Amino acid sequence: MFRRLQPDDSSATIYFDGRAIRCRPGESVAAALLAAGVDRFRTTPVGGAGRMPYCMIGVCFDCLVEIDGQADRQACLVPVADGMTVRSQDGTGRFGIQ
Amino acid sequence: MTHLQRESCELAIVGGGPAGLAAATLAAELGVETVLFDEQSAPGGQVYRNVEANAPRHDALAAILGGDYAGGLALVRAFRASGAAYEPESAVWQVAASGKVGVSRGGRAYLTRAQRVVLATGAMERPVPVPGWTLPGVMGAGAVQTLMKASGIVPDRPVVLAGCGPLLYLVAVQLVRANAPLVAVVDTSAATLAGTVRAALPLLPAFAGDLAKGLSWIATLKARRIPIHKGSRLVVEGTGRVEAVTFDSGGRRVRIATSLLLLHEGVIPNNQVTTSLRCKHVWNVAQAAWRPETDPFGATSSARVAVAGDGAGIGGARAAVHRGRLAALDAAFRLGRIGRDERDARARPERTALAREARLRAFLDRVYRPAEAVRPLDDDTLACRCEEVSAGELRGLIAEGFTDLNQLKSFSRCGMGQCQGRMCAGTVGRILAEGLATDMAAVGHYRLRIPVKPLPLAELAELGHADRNDKPVLEVADGDPSQRI
Ligand SMILES: Cc1cc2nc3c(=O)[nH]c(=O)nc-3n(C[C@H](O)[C@H](O)[C@H](O)COP(=O)(O)OP(=O)(O)OC[C@H]3O[C@@H](n4cnc5c(N)ncnc54)[C@H](O)[C@@H]3O)c2cc1C
Ligand code: FES
Numbered sequence: 001m002f003r004r005l006q007p008d009d010s011s012a013t014i015y016f017d018g019r020a021i022r023c024r025p026g027e028s029v030a031a032a033l034l035a036a037g038v039d040r041f042r043t044t045p046v047g048g049a050g051r052m053p054y055c056m057i058g059v060c061f062d063c064l065v066e067i068d069g070q071a072d073r074q075a076c077l078v079p080v081a082d083g084m085t086v087r088s089q090d091g092t093g094r095f096g097i098q
Numbered sequence: 099m100t101h102l103q104r105e106s107c108e109l110a111i112v113g114g115g116p117a118g119l120a121a122a123t124l125a126a127e128l129g130v131e132t133v134l135f136d137e138q139s140a141p142g143g144q145v146y147r148n149v150e151a152n153a154p155r156h157d158a159l160a161a162i163l164g165g166d167y168a169g170g171l172a173l174v175r176a177f178r179a180s181g182a183a184y185e186p187e188s189a190v191w192q193v194a195a196s197g198k199v200g201v202s203r204g205g206r207a208y209l210t211r212a213q214r215v216v217l218a219t220g221a222m223e224r225p226v227p228v229p230g231w232t233l234p235g236v237m238g239a240g241a242v243q244t245l246m247k248a249s250g251i252v253p254d255r256p257v258v259l260a261g262c263g264p265l266l267y268l269v270a271v272q273l274v275r276a277n278a279p280l281v282a283v284v285d286t287s288a289a290t291l292a293g294t295v296r297a298a299l300p301l302l303p304a305f306a307g308d309l310a311k312g313l314s315w316i317a318t319l320k321a322r323r324i325p326i327h328k329g330s331r332l333v334v335e336g337t338g339r340v341e342a343v344t345f346d347s348g349g350r351r352v353r354i355a356t357s358l359l360l361l362h363e364g365v366i367p368n369n370q371v372t373t374s375l376r377c378k379h380v381w382n383v384a385q386a387a388w389r390p391e392t393d394p395f396g397a398t399s400s401a402r403v404a405v406a407g408d409g410a411g412i413g414g415a416r417a418a419v420h421r422g423r424l425a426a427l428d429a430a431f432r433l434g435r436i437g438r439d440e441r442d443a444r445a446r447p448e449r450t451a452l453a454r455e456a457r458l459r460a461f462l463d464r465v466y467r468p469a470e471a472v473r474p475l476d477d478d479t480l481a482c483r484c485e486e487v488s489a490g491e492l493r494g495l496i497a498e499g500f501t502d503l504n505q506l507k508s509f510s511r512c513g514m515g516q517c518q519g520r521m522c523a524g525t526v527g528r529i530l531a532e533g534l535a536t537d538m539a540a541v542g543h544y545r546l547r548i549p550v551k552p553l554p555l556a557e558l559a560e561l562g563h564a565d566r567n568d569k570p571v572l573e574v575a576d577g578d579p580s581q582r583i
Pocket of ligand 1: 057112113114115116117118135136137138142143144145146188189190191218219220221222223240241243244265268365368406407408409413414415418551
């Protein structure tokens with residue numbers, strides 16, 4: 001879906017639902033996941049529909065994921081750190097949709 | 099992570115875009131003890147996001163983003179040199195009328211007491227509720243531009259841009275420069291080419307540069323043979339993710355297959371903080387958005403709080419700088435650093451510059467009326483993305499006799515999800531106004547409570563001694579519809 005213009009910068013690794021993803025230190029978790037082709041960050045609590053980031057600036061909350069054990073983090077606002085563990089959210093409170 | 103948690107400051111500025119940067123720079127120069135809080139990790143705001151890292155590289159990305167973007171570097175450098183303190187990655191979740199600012203940084207919440215607060219929280223893209231807009235693969239045009247600025251990431255699969263406004267065309271040109279597979283632009287504005295030209299004539303020669311830039315964007319798209327359709331009644335198609343967009347154009351229905359659909363109908367003020375403070379707001383008809391009511395220096399109806407930049411009504415990045423400086427001058431005056439005469443004398447050139455920008459803005463507002471975003475919604479369109487409430491459900495409730503926005507909210511749960519109504523406030527207000535055959539000013543908008551940013555309970559609990567008597571809301575004036583927020 002997306003490609004990197006500066007691929008050499010990808011020196012960090014995060015884990016999304018167990019999968020290793022190379023990314024740029026300091027970029028947002030949402031950017032890292034989108035660059036790795038993830039298009040389902042969570043499912044909605046009511047209809048179970050898949051969602052992916054819509055706004056990238058912290059207003060829509062469609063990017064909610066679990067980060068290092070903490071649920072409901074806004075992936076577009078949290079910077080990646082090497083070794084971070086990220087899990088997709090299923091509705092509210094249950095994790096790992098894929 | 100440890101960092102200094104400030105207990106107090108003279109002036110707290112929320113937001114590090116052009117308005118906040120200009121305000122902080124000038125306030126610090128005038129001797130005001132100033133702290134700027136921003137939830138991003140680097141200064142620049144939406145428009146100049148990550149400019150310190152990108153502009154000096156002079157690489158492909160810098161070329162894609164263009165000269166206007168790189169121009170933001172000067173503002174950031176002046177701010178860095180000004181002596182104002184900078185608190186990045188710091189989300190402000192409350193501003194109380196007493197000046198107490200609630201900040202969350204690195205998983206810790208704390209309170210700072212400020213004598214004066216300037217909110218420079220900028221704008222967000224106007225939500226564009228069309229059928230299917232919640233499907234993965236549908237994003238804001240500014241959202242994808244944010245990916246470019248922040249991470250040097252560009253689409254590599256077919257992408258369609260739909261909507262209106264200068265930012266739509268800027269993003270189109272940036273995508274083209276990045277060799278992203280831009281399939282088409284669907285322009286939803288109601289303005290005709292002839293009408294636009296007529297409206298633009300009085301702006302010559304004062305704005306020749308801006309108008310030439312706009313024309314050069316269109317020329318770039320034409321040279322690359324990117325089709326520009328006039329379109330309306332957008333529908334997003336797809337199962338599980340976007341597959342195509344369809345729209346009415348020239349009397350027929352057009353369908354374009356795509357893997358990314360970027361919607362954009364202009365930007366609206368990001369006014370959660372002033373809303374939670376119950377500042378007086380006014381419905382801005384020309385921009386189809388609420389804005390806090392302010393005096394010429396940006397002061398709101400809350401005694402310690404001013405607003406600068408797009409958060410006070412959309413004015414653009416250049417205007418944001420002047421509005422930031424006006425707010426800083428007023429803060430320096432109120433804090434006793436300069437006298438009234440000096441404030442007013444120094445305000446004069448800023449006002450002249452602002453008046454100039456206002457002419458261009460009036461033109462943009464007229465040409466880029468958000469047609470698609472304000473037309474009546476189809477019943478099956480989700481108005482509230484979080485709680486998945488459709489326009490039809492809301493209409494049903496209104497037909498049953500609901501007449502109050504907050505009543506509608508409690509009953510349907512629209513606006514009660516994680517986004518706290520940021521994405522649906524305007525839409526639900528519009529459906530209610532339509533249903534009651536009245537206008538937006540009469541229906542008012544959602545009441546909003548602190549924290550205005552998600553604050554994990556653990557962080558709140560750690561705050562412990564938070565002052566419970568420090569009431570965050572102003573007295574609510576009776577009978578003023580905008581106070582129904
Ligand atoms: C996604 C997007 C992209 C845009 N791109 C362009 C562009 O390329 N060119 C252009 O001319 N205009 C662009 N605009 C329009 C643009 O926002 C403005 O004209 C300009 O940035 C306004 O400046 P500002 O200083 O008022 O606010 P902004 O630049 O928006 O800055 C506001 C800052 O406040 C911070 N903030 C908001 N709320 C909080 C909080 N509660 N706590 C802490 N920090 C907070 C934000 O992180 C942000 O850094 C864009 C708008 C959006 C929404
Ligand atoms: S993408 Fe909208 S809040 Fe993160």
